[in-house]
Amino acid sequence: MRKTEYLEKDGGVSFISTEFDPGMIFDCGQCFRFDPVGDFWEGVACGKRIRVHAKDSLVSVSPCTGKEFEDIWYDFFDLEHDYKKIGEDIIAHSGEYAPVMKKAIETGRGIRILKQDGWEALISFIISQNNNIPRIKKLISVLSEETGSERFPTPEEILMLGEERLKELKFGFRAGYIIDAAEKVASGSIVLSKIEKMSFDEALEYLTRIKGVGVKVASCTLLFGFGKLSAFPIDVWIKKVIDKYFDGVLPDFGEYAGVAQQYLFYNERYVQNKS
DNA sequence: TTCCAGGACCGGG
């Protein structure tokens, strides 16, 4: 029994959610392939181009059949989780910092952690290192167009492109990292589907075998590509947050620490530093 | 011109 009921009509699917803001979901640094078009957000995920619209808690996804919603988008948008309860759980773990977290959660209300394709998330966050969000988006778009469709390329397709081609496309020092990831996945020395059953620490060790994948990139991959909501990626923005709000020591936010991280990231990156 | 961006790697101490 799904927790979120939906209605299929006019080539799309609609459902009610009070915890769903497309603008915040797609523009909070977890996903790099969606852009605002008019009053909706459009982009490609899981090999399909969709439009997402939300107004007064009514969310619509199109084009989308009921089957596609069941098979793909329900999990992609993490609709099984109750983000109101997650927020309460985070606050319960926040101790003396509960006021800070209440504010961050309130500001970030509407954000959800997407469960993106694991392979795409891995490459996306390899590309993200020492890079800025507009250029990350551009590089991922260029990579996807390189195979002749919008679909994100498979490991085999990336190997066909080769490191030199990636450098021509301005991936810089990340080209070799992308190739190493593609080689390990294509050869089967890394099997991404095994990660689902791994603990966070096991999965972290597994992914960091790839060149160019450190703790931060692996954490983002696990949080945004494998639904491991306890992952807490620490980047330059979160380092600032830890010093600024938590006296330099990261609190243990519990099993939904990754959601807490995203609220904090959003608040610091897009609210405190309006640019 | 220099600094910075959702970092990781490498070498030296």
Next chain:
DNA sequence: CCCGGTCATGGA
């Protein structure tokens, strides 16, 4: 183990 330099690129 920890530290600083380095790695490509482009926008501010």
